[in-house]
Amino acid sequence: MKNFAGEELFWCRLDNENGTWFLSDDDVVHITKVMRHQKGDTIYVTDGDGKIHKVIIIDVSREKILVEKIDEHLIPNRLKNFIIAIPRLKGNDKLEFLLEKLTEIGFSRFLFLNPIIVWGKDLNLKDMIK
Numbered sequence: 001m002k003n004f005a006g007e008e009l010f011w012c013r014l015d016n017e018n019g020t021w022f023l024s025d026d027d028v029v030h031i032t033k034v035m036r037h038q039k040g041d042t043i044y045v046t047d048g049d050g051k052i053h054k055v056i057i058i059d060v061s062r063e064k065i066l067v068e069k070i071d072e073h074l075i076p077n078r079l080k081n082f083i084i085a086i087p088r089l090k091g092n093d094k095l096e097f098l099l100e101k102l103t104e105i106g107f108s109r110f111l112f113l114n115p116i117i118v119w120g121k122d123l124n125l126k127d128m129i130k
Contacts, residue, residue, distance in 0.1 A: 079106040
């Protein structure tokens with residue numbers, strides 16, 4: 001299995017129309033204007049379902065990038081059987097950030113906890129035992 005560490009990996013849909021592969025929408029602007037890739041460059045594209053495609057840019061226009069698919073790698077999600085328990089957090093922005101990062105890593109199953117008793121940081125267990 002190829003190691004993709006350090007590679008530029010673009011998350012976008014790779015479409016096929018009459019045997020021609022192409023990228024479209026926001027991906028065109030990001031790949032050509034932001035990352036400055038041109039005709040002849042090799043890039044890696046993922047669909048988010050574990051497939052990584054190695055493609056060469058054939059032609060660039062405003063609406064789409066025509067590519068030639070060279071190789072395809074299937075990366076199995078080894079984290080799909082894990083369940084992550086998430087406690088109640090103080091702000092919704094923290095929860096949104098946590099879910100975003102866990103999803104990027106590969107987790108897809110979450111259990112949201114709503115505890116009945118919340119212990120503060122100054123809890124003294126000796127007083128609880130008495």
